[in-house]
Amino acid sequence: MSQCLPARSFSHSNSHLWALAIAPIAALAAMTASAHAGHGAVGHGGFVAGLLHPLLGLDHLLAMLAIGLWSVRQQGSLRRFMPLIMLAGMWGGAALAWGGLAVPGVEAGIALSVLLAGVLVATLARLPGALGGVLVAAFMLFHGHAHGSELPAGASLLTYLIGFSLATLAIAYAGKGFGALLQRCETRWVRALGAMIAAVGGAFALG
Template sequence: MQFYSRRLPLLVGALTIPTLAHAHPGHESMDGLLSGLGHPLFGLDHLLAMLAVGLWGAQLGGRARWLLPLLFVGVMLAGGALAMVGVSVPAVEPGIIASVVVLGLFLLWARQVPLLVSGALVSTFALFHGVAHGTEMPLQASAMTYALGFVVATAGLHLVGLLAGGWLQRQSWSLVPRVMGALIGLVGLGLAVAG
């Protein structure tokens, strides 16, 4: 019993330290960063669209490999900023679901698309994703750290898609991205029906 009575204050103290530390100012930025990171990673529609951008960039090759992800991140950031200052954009959710379906179909189609067309398409979809991110920013979050979070998560998903698509091409498994595109498109259609 004496063993427990000496250790109880230590246990109580150890359990309360995280609460006390979180009560101090400055942790809102960490909450914003984590919220920003989580939004693209835990939203199936965002996750699939962002992976698809990377896969599609790898499939198109050339300048599309780096231009499509850069356009997406840049326009998404602008869309997030618009939403954070209160600008309303219509049809955000249908636009996000359309991005999943259309990007999946373009992966399935596996045809060369002019860079101007693919860039315009990716930019349009990125605007919808950015507005959704900006709209869903937690009230207590810092806009800068929240935006940093969703930019890092998005760029990471694009990179995963690019690396996976490039690896699949080097293995001469060009059918796999097409199958992945079909699955992404089907999930998008399921989201539209469930929507």
């Protein structure tokens, strides 16, 4: 049977679940046609700029949502501490940017992280804790470097850091929450969502 728990209202629940799965992708795609559209309009508020930066980049948002979603099916520490692993990778990338150290292929790395995160979700892949943690931290290093490089002129580094850290944690936990919801359902919904995210990542990589 292809239904979510509880068993009642099978067709009605399925249609609602499909709408719930596809709505974020459609809404985000409508917000921006490029990976970083809107970043220049954020302003120089430090905290507000940091808070909005991960939310206004479709690449950042999808990668973090996908990783949060994927983490629900992992085991042990990888599942419990995934938001903190993501945050550590972000901090590492931002520190490199603020230290004046260039990371080659940042945009390509970000696009690849969206693609691979989508693939991990679509294939229901389970990785050993250490491997999964290193992979996610590496993904987030690219995102963190991009955040650090786009610190608005005149903004407070500390408040900007706090802003994008809170946004990162919020997105990661939102992904985990959505993953927990989908875990009650047939895996084809998870696979379909992962495939859509991977397709967007592929479009970024080719763009």
